[in-house]
């Protein structure tokens with residue numbers, strides 16, 4: 001404990017969401033302090049493992065959504081600080097767990113916790129953070145917020161299990177895929193944005209607007225993430241590109257390219273994904289097919305579509321710097337590609 005997470009680190013990565021970073025800065029300082037204190041434990045290995053990931057420069061996008069979506073309705077208490085911290089803990093727990101499930105070696109440009117402390121410690125520290133998140137929610141005392149975030153926790157786990165059950169199956173449809181990303185990623189974005197209006201005690205329509213904004217932003221975010229896995233640079237992403245292919249994870253660029261392919265090309269995909277023939281040579285070939293069938297371009301098109309729905313969801317809300325900051329986050333999600 002004691003080291004304050006450098007806000008500058010997140011700021012650089014979020015250059016295109018400067019308004020959100022600037023507006024939430026004082027509250028994010030409080031969130032960062034709370035993150036560090038709630039990651040503490042007398043069991044020494046807990047803060048060691050947790051702080052390895054916590055202090056490695058995540059974007060802190062989700063807690064900023066919670067802060068903004070409370071402050072935009074004039075909320076001035078401290079419940080949003082605790083809920084924003086809970087949201088980031090839920091996210092951190094999923095990262096620790098995901099890296100075990102996916103056997104990933106690199107996260108945020110550093111070795112994953114599982115490569116340093118092992119799978120068991122990663123899973124258990126993830127569980128600890130999840131427990132801490134729920135204690136903070138109870139501390140806030142809003143049953144509605146507890147309902148939204150606990151539902152999100154179950155839905156995220158469902159999404160991860162669903163992903164496992166469709167893995168390595170080339171008959172996975174676009175609808176299956178959307179169901180997975182709606183659950184594993186978008187549900188937390190939606191919950192992060194919905195608990196703001198809950199603590200600010202707004203009407204139901206406003207809650208739904210923020211929830212829809214978060215859900216569609218989350219879909220766009222994950223679609224772009226899946227594009228970056230094929231089209232980005234490992235150094236920018238802090239993780240290895242091509243991992244989805246190597247793991248046999250079926251994402252939209254692959255689904256589109258498979259559906260549009262010739263018989264031979266479809267046989268290639270089945271071999272590569274279902275039988276695990278994922279050599280670098282096959283990754284190159286997969287990239288060639290994805291390019292041939294515009295898999296990345298069309299996935300970006302879908303992301304832009306969800307971005308528009310997110311934008312429309314905020315349209316009925318009164319104009320404010322907070323609203324503009326949330327709108328710019330949509331652009332950031334797409335601009336991450338540049």
Ligand SMILES: C=C(C)CCOP(=O)(O)OP(=O)(O)O
Nearest residue numbers: 058059060061108185222225
């Ligand atoms: C849902 C996904 C794609 C996991 C990574 O999320 P982020 O890209 O927000 O991760 P950090 O900034 O917290 O590292």
